[in-house]
Amino acid sequence: MAGPRRLLLLLLLPLLVLLGAHPPQCGSAEEGTKVSLELYYESLCPYCSRFIVNRLAGIFEDGLIDAVHLRLVPYGNAHVASNSKISCQVAVALYYESLCPYSARFVVNHLAKVFADGLREVVDLTLVPYGNARIHPGGEISCQHGPYECLLNTVEACAIDAWPDLDVHFSFIYCVEDLVVKRQYKDWESCFEKLGLDAKPVTECYKSEHGHKLELKYANQTDALEPPHRYVPWVVVDGQPLLEDYENFEAYICKAYKGTPPKACEGLERLQMALETAAEARNGVSYNSGVSKLATAEDEGGEHKVGEY
Template identity: 60%
Template sequence: MASSSSARLLLASLLFSSLCFCFCLASSQASVPKVSLQLYYETLCPYCSRFMVNHLSKIFEDGLISIVDLDLIPYGNARVNSNDSITCQHGPNECLLNTIEACAISVWPDVSEHFKFIYCVELLVVDHKYESWETCFEETGIDSTAVLKCYESGEGNKLELQYAAKTDALQPPHTYVPWVVVDGQPLYEVSAQSIKFF
């Protein structure tokens, strides 16, 4: 199953790169609307973390973010229990980090601000040092107060329940993470049509 996931991630990366090329061409035309890009992920999923750190971050480096409306949804394959508590695929630490990242998105709605923090956390996940996630506040120069208040007050859990509803409403439903949706279409549908080009 891991090789199948790796193949999907590689294909998603290739497709994402070709979509970035198309976005560059489109950006040269006047009055082009932003491309909607949603990433459904979970914080301790190694495929998600590597995708974010190695591929998604490039849209900030090369300026593509100016034509992309990026929406990060940190929930993934978690499940809501009957008492509205959440169980995460990779355990309680993943639930903690999903909620912290949801709070960061809420507190700093500017994608350039919250992505810096999330990137830092996900880089620690890639390096197997995610327990040090709080160092990302200092590293990015962002005040931790509002994010920690969001988490401790229960507001973060409400945000996660909203992400759960958004994830569960996907049509077609997600079958793995990272799940990338471009202008309402999951990349796997594009890959099924475009696989002969790669």
Template identity: 55%
Template sequence: MDSQKVNLSLYYDSLCPYCATFIVKNLTGVFYKDLISVINLRLVPWGNAYINKSNNAVVCQHGPDECILNALESCTIDIFHDLDKHYALIYCFEFLAIEGRHKDWQSCFDSLGLPKKPVLDCYISGNGTKIVQKYAEESAHLNPPHTFVPWVVVNNQPLQEDYQNFATYVCKAYKGNGAPKVCQSLVSQEQLD
């Protein structure tokens, strides 16, 4: 990770309508506004899930399909280290979730020209569950604890209810040279307010 870059982490549930909308409509803007050049973006698909202590099973807020998608998205992040690839696949899954077609997730591999076998192998082998459990541990140690999702954190500072204005926080936190144009316009706008 580039030390000059700003760490932006998103803690979310794969079938949470607010999370899906944030990923599809808001977060995608980082790629089009050149903000990604100053961000280390991390996606953490766990959100409000929890581990049932009596049988050690993962329980997801939006049911078993969400647990499956959280694990698949975890495998996607683990397998496709290239941010563009894993973000594109997660974007596709979340777009389908918004449309109520999340069960068609396999179509995303074909539409993006990405191999599905490595992700399915990760999921079937149980590696997805192991990765999800790491995300569970990380989520449990957020300070302050998350109270809803999407939970957006910029350089270890949760944005809480102001998460949709994440770009402003990223621009304020960026200390490197050559800030993206979007940061210059956000700073100018803030000076006017």
């Protein structure tokens, strides 16, 4: 008489994943009557792991494997990023402009947390330094907070291009935005020495046509947003714009992540569910028009073209 586990598996087998008997074609009659069983899973999913260890392994112990065509597909809820690499991380994008005070404070006081609390490992972070800028006929770019913002937007775009490693270019952008918060942004070049970075690749980039092309690329990415951005900072997590709730982006990351939650996620999912019911916006934004008081008199109203400094 079959054991309880064998009977249970025989009952559940047709219900698992993509099942069906192969019609007899080539091979013996015994092979033609095997049941097809496919398991789609991901390696760090606790439910997947427990199923494999506590349930699926049993068919090898009691001989049921002889009646099964077993196929394992280790991919699960991963996604293919724009660079064609498979990623299990949560996609996070920040659309911002360098001299927006709200953008600067978000980078310094909130976004930087993911590098300290362990969320960095589960996040695929993209920075897009363009914001509410405008492109004019001939390709000239004007920025909401004046030409110095256009300069720093390009500098930060060049940093991303020169140092593709997120930890490196974010440390530089953090340094610049920290100076923005302190209203000392014209000392931005001091960040090279502070971080021990070679200034040459960024300097050559922002003074060249290459820097301008990078900003045009970020302009296209910003203009392609759906729905369109209405202000900055504009934070998108797993394809979802967070609107005015952007400061709580970590809770959205934890909700979207499909693997074992990092320690930093403890309590954040409950916070996120509570925040979703809130009707009032709490966080500052810089709308897609007007000039901030942060721009100095010499900065306001000007247009900037790469190479003109």
